[in-house]
Amino acid sequence: MKRILLLLLLCSFLAPLWIYGEEERGSKTGDFSERIFLYTAKKWGIPILRASIKIKNTIEKGGKPLLWVEAQVESLPNLRYLFWMKNRFISIINGENGSPISYLKEVNQGGPFIKNKNSHQLLTFDPLLQNVIIENGNPGEKRELTIPSKTYDPLSLFAKYYLKEELQAEKKLQVFVFDGIKLRNMIFHSREERITSPWAGPIRAIRLESSTPLSTFGDKEGRIRIWYTAHGEKIPLLMELDLPIGQIRFELDEVKEN
Numbered sequence: 481m482k483r484i485l486l487l488l489l490l491c492s493f494l495a496p497l498w499i500y501g502e503e504e505r506g507s508k509t510g511d512f513s514e515r516i517f518l519y520t521a522k523k524w525g526i527p528i529l530r531a532s533i534k535i536k537n538t539i540e541k542g543g544k545p546l547l548w549v550e551a552q553v554e555s556l557p558n559l560r561y562l563f564w565m566k567n568r569f570i571s572i573i574n575g576e577n578g579s580p581i582s583y584l585k586e587v588n589q590g591g592p593f594i595k596n597k598n599s600h601q602l603l604t605f606d607p608l609l610q611n612v613i614i615e616n617g618n619p620g621e622k623r624e625l626t627i628p629s630k631t632y633d634p635l636s637l638f639a640k641y642y643l644k645e646e647l648q649a650e651k652k653l654q655v656f657v658f659d660g661i662k663l664r665n666m667i668f669h670s671r672e673e674r675i676t677s678p679w680a681g682p683i684r685a686i687r688l689e690s691s692t693p694l695s696t697f698g699d700k701e702g703r704i705r706i707w708y709t710a711h712g713e714k715i716p717l718l719m720e721l722d723l724p725i726g727q728i729r730f731e732l733d734e735v736k737e738n
Contacts, residue, residue: 513537514738517716519730529565530554531730535639536738537575545575547643549635555589563591571635578640580605583633585660601660603633612658627663631656638716641706647686647714666690672710677717679732684710685717 514536521529534550548570555565570584583603590596600617610629615622632640637657641647649672657664668688675685685707692702703722708714719730 516736517732518734518736519719520733521728521730523726523728527556528559528728530556533635533638535642546581547571547573547575547578547639549573549639551635562593563589565589569635571633571639573636573639578636578643579607579630580633580636583635583660603658603660605631605633614660625658625663627658628656631658631663633657634659641688641708642714642716647688647708647710649686649710653688664692666692673707675707675718677707677732679734680709680717683717686710686714 514534516532516534519531519533520527521531531551531553534548536548538546538548540546550571551569553565553567555563566588568584568586570582572581572583573579574581580603582605585599585601585603587597587599590598602615602617604613604615605627606612607629610627612625612627612631613622614625632655634657637655640655647670649670651670653668653670655666655668657666668690670689671687673685673687674682676682677685686709687705687707689703689705692704702724703720705718705720705722706716707718708716717732721728
C-alpha cells in the first residue's frame with residue numbers, strides 16, 4: 481500500500497513532463513488555438529490515474545504572443561477510497577522563444593493512510609537575471625534562486641520539444657529543469673524506433689530517454705522515456721517512468737482540438 485501511494489505522489493510531479501494515427505495525419509505543429517491531450521496512466525496494466533495537457537495560444541497586453549500549457553492529474557474513482565488527487569500545473573511561456581515566464585503548481589491530494597496535502601506554489605522566471613522567484617502561497621514567503629539562463633519548468637520543457645525543437649535520432653540533448661523543488665541537469669538520448677501506440681497503432685517515433693534522481697525515493701535513480709512521432713507533428717504518443725517500485729506507463733486516449 482505504501483509503495484502505491486508513493487507512486488501516485490511521484491506521478492503528481494512527473495506527469496507534466498510528457499499525442500494521430502499513421503504518420504500522414506495531423507496538421508502543422510502550432511497551427512491551432514487550443515489542443516487537449518488526454519491520457520490514462522497504468523501500473524501492471526491497471527489504470528490508476530487520468531491526466532490531461534492543454535495547450536493554447538494567447539496574447540498578452542501589448543501584442544506579445546504567449547503559450548498557456550495546463551496539466552491536470554486526477555485519481556480514478558475506484559482508487560479514491562485509498563487515495564484521492566486533483567493536481568493542476570500551469571506554465572505561461574514566451575511564444576517567440578519558448579522560455580518560461582511562470583509556473584504554477586496546485587497540489588490537492590490525500591487519503592486515509594497518508595497526510596493530506598493542499599499547497600500552492602508560483603515560480604516566476606527571469607532569463608536575463610538568471611534567477612527564479614519562488615512563492616509558496618504564504619504572504620511574504622518568497623525566495624530567489626540563481627539558475628542557468630536556459631532553464632525550463634516541466635511543462636515548458638514539454639512545449640519546447642513539441643512545438644519548438646526539431647527532433648533527430650542519435651542525438652544527446654542537455655537541459656536544465658526546475659520544478660520548484662530541485663534544479664536538475666538532464667541529458668536526453670534520442671533514437672528512432674517503430675512502436676505500436678494503443679491510440680495511433682504502428683508508427684515511427686523518436687524516443688527521448690534520460691535518467692534522473694527521484695527525490696520521492698531518496699534520490700534513487702529512475703528513468704524517463706517519451707516517444708514523439710518521427711514525422712509531421714512531434715506528438716508524444718507514450719511516456720514511461722521506470723521507478724524503484726516498478727514501471728508506470730502513460731498512454732494517449734484522445735486528442736481534442738479547437
